[in-house]
Amino acid sequence: MFLNHSGEVFSDSSVLSDVHDTNVRKRLPVFHEGSFYNSHRLKGSRHMRRLTEGSLIFMSLLLIISGCGSGSQEIIIEQWEILLADLEYAWNAMDYCALEKCFQDDFMHHLQEEDWADYSGDGIIDEYWGLEIELDFTEYLFAQADSIIFSLSGGESSIWSGDSTGQSTQMPRILTREIYFPTDTTLEMRPVILICKPDTQGEWYIWQWFDEAVQK
Helix, strand or coil, X not given: XXXXXXXXXXXXXXXXXXXXXXXXXXXXXXXXCCCHHHHHCCHHHHHCCCCCHHHHHHHHHHXXXXXXXXXXXXXXXXXXXXXXXXXXXXXXXXXXXXXXXXXXXXXEEECCHHHCECCCXXXXXXXXXXXXXXXXXXXXXXXHXXXXXXXXXXCCCEECCCCCCCCCEEEEEEEEEXXXXXXXXXXXXXXXXXXXXXXXXXXXXXXXXXXXXXXX
């Protein structure tokens, strides 16, 4: 859910309706296997994660902090903290390739009820969407926006009970996303829960994303 500078509230579904508009979709990949989008996604690169600029900045700051003061101190940087730094960097730099590397192939973005809509065009109301729509949504915003300020505040993490393997970590965060368009500015602030887990190679990815209710 977003708020523009005039105080008007609109949902993710209203933004996605623009993505699915006939004229807009001419500039976007279509939603089916074998499409231009699927054939040109750099899937191989997602399994060869490199340190992004966001990761390097994050770790450099920690090194500076650890060097301050007297005495040595050990700072443990968790993999999921680097992952969230990568996510913030991707949004702020509007870097589609960096964003794609943050997610699992079976990623699911769970929506609040006011954002439920038929995003896939199959006549069924969707309570969540998968990786393809997530990437289409962000690609559309990146193409339309002049700049974006994206941040995740909060530092808690714990084992997520929804994964029987015990490998998933849940991180409740406050998402702030301000998007500057040529003729308007939108602001979104909401609690989210990000579920991250490692793949078979030990690389961490965002697996589930839960939008939480905004307190009114």
